[in-house]
Amino acid sequence: METISGVGPIIALAVEVFSPDVACFKSGRDLAAWLGLVRQQHSSGGKERLGRVSKAGQADIRRLVNIGAISRLNWLGRKSIPEGSWLARLRMRKPRMLVAIALANKMARTIWAMLTKDEATKIRYALSLPDN
Template sequence: RRALPEILSQQEQWDNHFIRLLCELAEELQALDERLKRYDRRLKQLAQEEARIRRLQEVSGIGPVTASALVAAVGDAGQFKNGREMAAWLGLVPRQHSSGGKSRLGHISKRGDSYLRTLLIHGARAVLNACGHKEDRRSQWLKSVAERRNRNVATVAMANKNARIAWAILSREEEYRVM
């Protein structure tokens, strides 16, 4: 895709049929980009009209795409007793191996909706990258987790926290309050 303009500028080196195909391909790519921009604008417009999506977007790391996907998949979150259940449903909690009274926590379970989990993790990664010099409680907590463990563990912990916050917002129909 990046090399296409350069190839088209060197038309004399290529066969006319090949150049025509590349021109058609470039036009199709441009049309797809325009369609994606239209869909993105429409999604943002719908996100502003729907109260649940608007409330979810107040949370750092949850944008219009993630919020609308959460509302579409979870609805009012009534099927979950608590936020931990929803986080577990999304596969954002560690697997637990227990034997002889000793409990070991492993990697995240990766069960449930992989698309939603991916969106939440990408949003959490953006929050982690942006928390550099911030002094609020959430940023301090996230930086301390990243220092104690590693960045990936901190990212998943933030995604888990966002899933629990999303459950509270959807199930209680409240506005997000920063603690």
């Protein structure tokens, strides 16, 4: 897990110790929802209605993942965020903390993918890569 940008030994240890087996989550969104990093759904009749980020969930790991995302943004701010990446586009139009939460959500989904698929060498973290 530590190969993911923004995830260090403390976050990796917290996910291993305090979270249930990640295989019990059906998708990366379910893990992010358990952490409280996704928007609330008020959908009905096929019409999708999304609300604010819920903050309901496992507060300790969520706080650590948020801190990792903020530190990653600070580091990228000193270098430069590659043009055309989803992070650069989001950073241009949204407030800094909202971008940090979106990055934390992406980190949580990547953690789920790495732990469930056992393909740590094949998964590329798309922070520095432009969208195609």
